[in-house]
Amino acid sequence: AQSVTQLGSHVSVSEGALVLLRCNYSSSVPPYLFWYVQYPNQGLQLLLKYTSAATLVKGINGFEAEFKKSETSFHLTKPSAHMSDAAEYFCAVSESYGQNFVFGPGTRLSVLP
């Protein structure tokens, strides 16, 4: 069965600092991996997705993530945090056809001035 863990339910960084949000997955087959962002009282918006074409994936708003099979990880990074990055971030995994997305518990990112 698939599962996703996100280390740290709340992460705080200073504006301009590196953002690192951790995601580890469990999957019996090569997975498809996704990062979503959610602003308060809104739906989820796709940041990026891993589709096996390249291990380093670039997404919107300057975010990127690296797929590391040996570590079963898909950590999300951004070189320089902006105040507008404050939101909740969800990592998700899918093993097969799109009917079975499994989401992590989420990490709330705070950006301090």
Add this chain to the structure above:
Amino acid sequence: DGGITQSPKYLFRKEGQNVTLSCEQNLNHDAMYWYRQDPGQGLRLIYYSQIVNDFQKGDIAEGYSVSREKKESFPLTVTSAQKNPTAFYLCASSIETMNTEAFFGQGTRLTVV
């Protein structure tokens, strides 16, 4: 513009009443999903449907019901049997192939009063 529309955005219900949340998509997606979101618990799958007139229970289907009479519509009924219905409900859809992400609506916040 293509997308997923959930209505209403806020909904109040008295205990013992059934209530139906609307979800409509014009993306021509085959698969549709309902998730429940509670603080600190991420997204939990209630029901999903891969095709018209067919749907499957997710992890927390008890106290909920759905229908899929049209490709573009997937309404969720929260019944009086759901013991703790106050939550944020998210509808999503995806193309029924591998390697595709889920697209989300803006959510409905249900409060039992």
